[in-house]
Amino acid sequence: MKTIGIKQSGGSDQLYIMERDKPELGKGNLLIKVAATGVNRTDILTRERETDEPENVRLGVEVAGTVVEAHNDSPYSVGDRVMSLVNGGGYSEYVTIPSDRVMRIPDKLSFVEGAAISEVFATAYQTLFWIGRLEENETVLIHAGASGVGTAAIQLAKQLKNAHVIVTAGSKEKLDFCRNLGADVVINYKEEAFDEVILAETEGRGVNLILDFVGASYWEKNYNSIAMDGRWVLIGTLGGTKIPHFDIFSLMRKRIQLTGTGLTPRSDAYKAALSQELITKTKDLFENGTMKPIVDTTFDFEDVKKAHDYMEANKNTGKIILTL
Amino acid sequence: MKTIGIKQSGGSDQLYIMERDKPELGKGNLLIKVAATGVNRTDILTRERETDEPENVRLGVEVAGTVVEAHNDSPYSVGDRVMSLVNGGGYSEYVTIPSDRVMRIPDKLSFVEGAAISEVFATAYQTLFWIGRLEENETVLIHAGASGVGTAAIQLAKQLKNAHVIVTAGSKEKLDFCRNLGADVVINYKEEAFDEVILAETEGRGVNLILDFVGASYWEKNYNSIAMDGRWVLIGTLGGTKIPHFDIFSLMRKRIQLTGTGLTPRSDAYKAALSQELITKTKDLFENGTMKPIVDTTFDFEDVKKAHDYMEANKNTGKIILTL
Structure with missing residues (x-):
């Protein structure tokens, strides 16, 4: 599958599209085909952070997409539209996520809007x-x-x-x-x-x-x-x-x-509890349009460098989203 | 009534016994005849703090004693043994206190021990x-x-x-x-x-x-x-x-x-809520002796200077109490 990696730590010119194995479903997990993934400042910090193993750097902390495979103890089914925080690697065609962290995308919202919520x-x-x-x-x-x-x-x-x-x-x-x-x-x-x-x-x-x-x-x-x-x-x-x-x-x-504080380095249990409380309190507001995910711009997945440059220029009002 | 004042801000030699009017009972309040009053670091800070009105400085933030007068809407009665935080002026023969802040002294404990709890x-x-x-x-x-x-x-x-x-x-x-x-x-x-x-x-x-x-x-x-x-x-x-x-x-x-944080400058409502939660959670432990107020030394009310000097020398293990 396609994913975004870095050649080495540094500026946005280090970003490139690479191939990686599609992840495998573990117990309780879902395999998601990613439709949209949010760009966050934490991705820029990850890109810049010194590393001896650039090949292991996984960018992207949130996705929206469709369930394409579900472990049999998951409450979600193939075809469900979901959004979620991920522990890196969101800039990919596929991700696996623990079911207890996933949120259903409110019916009214698109995948792009769903990708603008989690983080x-x-x-x-x-x-x-x-x-x-x-x-x-x-x-x-x-x-x-x-x-x-x-x-x-x-x-x-x-x-x-x-x-x-x-x-x-x-x-x-x-x-x-x-x-x-x-x-x-x-x-x-x-x-x-x-x-x-x-x-x-x-x-x-x-x-x-x-x-x-x-x-x-x-x-x-x-x-x-x-x-x-x-x-x-x-x-x-x-x-x-x-x-x-x-x-x-x-x-x-x-x-x-x-x-x-910070969210990205938190435990899986913390992210699960936070996500579930968030969606419980906001679902109706997103459904009736009172609360809105704010999307500034979408970029094609291939244009990830432009998306990072745009964020670093502080030009956005609301989220920057990559679409696949 | 007797109370302790300062001649001017400064060291413990500024402390002296003075006469003041006995306070009057307000709505919901209790008049307490003080049997013992705790010495706290905040009293030393109060004593040292620059002031243009040394005659208005009130020392002492906690007392133990007996109810001698109770407003008719108070749940306490004359004769009850109580302990409480006060908003200054605890180093006195009498204090008035809002009923909602007062705690009953557990039966097993003396006034001196009661005066070692509140603060x-x-x-x-x-x-x-x-x-x-x-x-x-x-x-x-x-x-x-x-x-x-x-x-x-x-x-x-x-x-x-x-x-x-x-x-x-x-x-x-x-x-x-x-x-x-x-x-x-x-x-x-x-x-x-x-x-x-x-x-x-x-x-x-x-x-x-x-x-x-x-x-x-x-x-x-x-x-x-x-x-x-x-x-x-x-x-x-x-x-x-x-x-x-x-x-x-x-x-x-x-x-x-x-x-x-700090306790002394907090609102009356805060002190009331805190005192009531404290005594609810600890009453049985004080009664059965599992939890103990720790008294290092008692001094006569007249020896307040010695009590302050002792505290400033960091010699105590547990509380220093003045008795009346």
């Missing part, structure tokens, strides 16, 4: 609810609001908890898009100091939860923006990782919970 | 369970194991969650004491690198939860000691607060939850 909605769900413990009517700050995770987080926070949603992004188009998804307050970080806007908006109280994809360069402004007993979740480091003058008393003064 | 057991309970989410059979590292909060935390972690309890302290006597309370592994931080002992003890996995009273000077060793998905709770800064080279990626690599 970003699961990441946003985990961050907002499992780690961030967002409660009804609380205020949440979502940086990179127009990103894949950002667009998922805006909808989940708004629709599941009626949260007061504040987002940052770098252009009017992106901010308008976020507002249409439900964001209450949108801030162009290039034009305004987001902490000042937030303190004005919240009458000095600050936000209860921050989804932080940025890290070091926003550190002080995030600290200024967070409320007493706030939860601050680190899920990306686009703005660096080194904090020059960190005083732990600052965390005690505001009783802050600061948590680093 | 340290509530702090340890909050830290271990509400913030640290300690689960059955997990491993917890408790620094300053022989301190008031430390001795409470060892017992709570062991008896409520059968945790694997690792403690640090600075003398053989203190470590033996911790072991008798249930600690599984005791480490003299003056003689051993605690992170190395912990990694050896846990086969390299590290601990699931750290109760950190120390802060900066233990920072790196704590980081080395914590497991993937570990929770790290900052409840004291005896070793300073400034971290010179903080890299937030370290939190993401181990998916750490780092939380600053």
